[in-house]
Amino acid sequence: MGKDIRYSSEVTDQFVKHAIDYVGAGVVITDPSLPDNPIIYTNKGFEKLTGYPTEEILGLNCRFLQGEDTDRDDVSIVRNAIRNEEAVVVELKNYRKNGEMFWNELELYPIYLESEQKTFFVGVQKDVTERKQNEELVSHYLEEVSRLSTPIVPITDTTSILPLIGDVDDRRLNQILERVGEHVQKTGERNFLLDLQGISRFHSGVHHGVLRLYQLLDMMGTRLIVTGFHPKMAMESVQQADFSDQNIKFYSTVKQALSFLEKENR
Ligand SMILES: Cc1cc2nc3c(=O)[nH]c(=O)nc-3n(C[C@H](O)[C@H](O)[C@H](O)COP(=O)(O)O)c2cc1C
The missing domain is CATH 3.30.750.24 (STAS domain)
Incomplete structure (x- = not known):
């Protein structure tokens, strides 16, 4: 049995906020009840991953991270999951503020907040560029071996x-x-x-x-x-x-x- 240690919810909220900032992944929260499902929160991990400071992107839809080479079928999977309020994991080609491409493993899930009586979306973004490039290299070599x-x-x-x-x-x-x-x-x-x-x-x-x-x-x-x-x-x-x-x-x-x-x- 643990000891009964209590802090006020204000203090634990602060802890959680700091912890989320340092989880080593991007975290974004959006509000789908507002027009175009805009960003209402991003953590420090998201700023580091994308190069965009929070104040520049609050109120925008996350699609600004996409570019010409982003696979439209994968984007449709995300769009459908949001429409059906379902969780989804996809790997998308995204672009940082400096234009550099990275592979984003996006985990998306809806959260219903009783106090607000509505659903929000949480997105967790991980840079998986190295793994994707290794996979591409392996598949290229397998192709070559087969040839x-x-x-x-x-x-x-x-x-x-x-x-x-x-x-x-x-x-x-x-x-x-x-x-x-x-x-x-x-x-x-x-x-x-x-x-x-x-x-x-x-x-x-x-x-x-x-x-x-x-x-x-x-x-x-x-x-x-x-x-x-x-x-x-x-x-x-x-x-x-x-x-x-x-x-x-x-x-x-x-x-x-x-x-x-x-x-x-x-
Ligand atoms: C919480 C949340 C986080 C998202 N994060 C990303 C992201 O990191 N990269 C991305 O390309 N799209 C992301 N999206 C998806 C886009 O915002 C958008 O839903 C998608 O492009 C499909 O809608 P559209 O066809 O209107 O563009 C995210 C969506 C939500 C709800």
Whole structure:
């Protein structure tokens, strides 16, 4: 049990006000009963984050922090949450007074004040620029790794080969389909070889990937030839969707596929 220590509400209000000033995040309170939901309070954290002194922005709507590059869909999410008096968390591109862009993780929630008999909105703003930039960098590198691990190599005027390496998940499969689609549209090639020799696991994702690639190429008038297809894979694929209805050619090695193409062209 704690000791009974009491201070007047005036003193605790002062403590809370100071504490809010130093929480290390921006805090804004707005009054939606006034025209355009203006700011009625900001803490020191908000001034530090945005560079705007409180007296310059009292009475304004917070949208002055947005700019041309702020995603309008995210702004709509905020607008709807306010309209429905709901809490929401969004990451918005915002701009400081000196024009510098920062990523603002905005937490917004309504608070009903019994004494005023109305709802106010509290916004808590955190600068998450570093995390967003790291995420962007990671996604750029993943894209690059995926591009490098999906090299489409032209081997004759009418044929290219894609040697697949590693594992194929949904994300990679979509990138592969997109890249092969673009390549075939540009070159108008007759044959496309997919070499599965370097695939670590022939699971249902790869199986369906082959079928989707076949459908895509078929629509574009290009024939799919699958190489590096081993008996074990064939057994596994029998248990999954059927390849036999499709007009896909299978060879165990690239060499066999190439000699077939050579004979066909004679
Ligand atoms: C308490 C509160 C804090 C807000 N803080 C921000 C903010 O830091 N950055 C921002 O871009 N928008 C912020 N907004 C959102 C805008 O004020 C506005 O609601 C939003 O742009 C959608 O309305 P509009 O389409 O009329 O502009 C905040 C809104 C409220 C209610």
